[in-house]
Amino acid sequence: MVDKKVTIIGLGLIGGSLARALKERVGITDITAINRSSRSIDAALKDRTISRGSSELNQHVYDSDIIFICTPVRRAIEYIELLKEKIKPDCILTDVGSTKSEIISYINKMDNPPLFIGGHPMAGSENTGYEAGFTHLFENAFYVLTPSKTTTDYSMNLMTGIVEKIGAIPVKIRADEHDKATGCISHVPHIIASTLVNMVRFMDSEDGKMKLLAAGGFKDITRIASSSPEMWENIVLSNKEQIGGILDFYVEILKKFKTSMENDDSQAILEFFKSAKDYRDTFSSHKRGLFTPEYDILVDIIDEPGILGEIATLLGHNKINIKNMNVLNNREFQQGCLKVTLPDPESLDVAHKVLIENGYKATCI
Numbered sequence: 001m002v003d004k005k006v007t008i009i010g011l012g013l014i015g016g017s018l019a020r021a022l023k024e025r026v027g028i029t030d031i032t033a034i035n036r037s038s039r040s041i042d043a044a045l046k047d048r049t050i051s052r053g054s055s056e057l058n059q060h061v062y063d064s065d066i067i068f069i070c071t072p073v074r075r076a077i078e079y080i081e082l083l084k085e086k087i088k089p090d091c092i093l094t095d096v097g098s099t100k101s102e103i104i105s106y107i108n109k110m111d112n113p114p115l116f117i118g119g120h121p122m123a124g125s126e127n128t129g130y131e132a133g134f135t136h137l138f139e140n141a142f143y144v145l146t147p148s149k150t151t152t153d154y155s156m157n158l159m160t161g162i163v164e165k166i167g168a169i170p171v172k173i174r175a176d177e178h179d180k181a182t183g184c185i186s187h188v189p190h191i192i193a194s195t196l197v198n199m200v201r202f203m204d205s206e207d208g209k210m211k212l213l214a215a216g217g218f219k220d221i222t223r224i225a226s227s228s229p230e231m232w233e234n235i236v237l238s239n240k241e242q243i244g245g246i247l248d249f250y251v252e253i254l255k256k257f258k259t260s261m262e263n264d265d266s267q268a269i270l271e272f273f274k275s276a277k278d279y280r281d282t283f284s285s286h287k288r289g290l291f292t293p294e295y296d297i298l299v300d301i302i303d304e305p306g307i308l309g310e311i312a313t314l315l316g317h318n319k320i321n322i323k324n325m326n327v328l329n330n331r332e333f334q335q336g337c338l339k340v341t342l343p344d345p346e347s348l349d350v351a352h353k354v355l356i357e358n359g360y361k362a363t364c365i
């Protein structure tokens, strides 16, 4: 695997994180990057993540063993057209796009399609560009692999191995299934987050009182509205049928809620919030992980230098192996919230006990 020649097209948040992870975690040394602008290429050459970079496709790309297309989703299809007759027959072409049906059916309808496997790491952020990326972005995240008609066992096994080596969890899912799921849990939520922000933008007073008062709740639910508009325009147009159906369903829920409110129907309003709370409360529960269990603790922390090290050391001294630590973006100013992921239920119990004994406010989720 380490001797594979890899190309990354689109060296932004995901492409840049992938380049770093392929180099540092998989040990791949020959990485070519293609990006629209030179800024990310320059940064990745400077920190030695890539071997070479350009804004134009070139022979290094055509000689690659694996090509990851990490541009906005609709640009990926354009690259398939540009690459199809120039790459080696056994080159694995893959993408990281947030939609899968459009690209898979494009490949499946081609007369002479290249060897293609759809990919989608279920990890990211609202930040964009190479500088926003980091090696461990994919750690413990599901990484969807969607076969096309040209996917071979060898290519699927190789991609599965790479995904595991970068710290992610491979999950094989059909394109239509993927797009329905991501439509519900990612695409429509993004539209809703942006709708909420636009609502406040239109309704706010001239002196911006609403914006000033917006506290944790509004900021939690709208963080993703700061994501790349270009990326989301591409996603929405690529998955518009699923998104259309989900939006209709969502609007019906809103209408029903509005009717309950206008009718002073306390019971229906209570049931609306209760059913949502009950379902949401099960999301992070290790009892019902679909693919692998999760054992997480939330710790309230003050944002001061050394606090993460303090918690890591405390758990380390008690022989607890930490799988992952994430500072959640859901508090403003000084307070923060740290999610510590542990490998098993025993570690979860010990970690919880140790943290509480040492004066931390910790909750198993």
Ligand SMILES: NC(=O)c1ccc[n+]([C@@H]2O[C@H](COP(=O)([O-])OP(=O)(O)OC[C@H]3O[C@@H](n4cnc5c(N)ncnc54)[C@H](O)[C@@H]3O)[C@@H](O)[C@H]2O)c1
Pocket (backbone or CB within 6 Å): 009, 010, 011, 012, 013, 014, 015, 034, 035, 036, 037, 040, 070, 071, 072, 073, 075, 096, 097, 098, 099, 120, 121, 122, 123, 124, 125, 126, 127, 128, 129, 130, 228, 231, 235
């Ligand atoms: N951001 C996320 O949370 C996330 C998570 C998983 C998957 N994805 C998917 O990953 C892909 C990349 O998203 P990102 O978050 O890295 O975006 P990004 O904006 O950080 O990076 C995209 C990069 O592609 C480059 N680019 C755009 N058009 C190009 C073209 N025609 N030729 C060459 N380079 C081009 C841009 O200059 C940029 O460097 C998208 O398909 C997105 O759907 C995003």
Ligand SMILES: O=C(O)C(=O)C[C@]1(C(=O)O)C=C[C@@H](O)C=C1
Pocket (backbone or CB within 6 Å): 097, 098, 121, 122, 123, 124, 125, 126, 185, 186, 187, 224
């Ligand atoms: O911002 C984040 O936290 C994300 O993980 C972004 C997110 C998502 O909606 O979950 C965005 C699009 C991707 O396709 C995958 C991940």
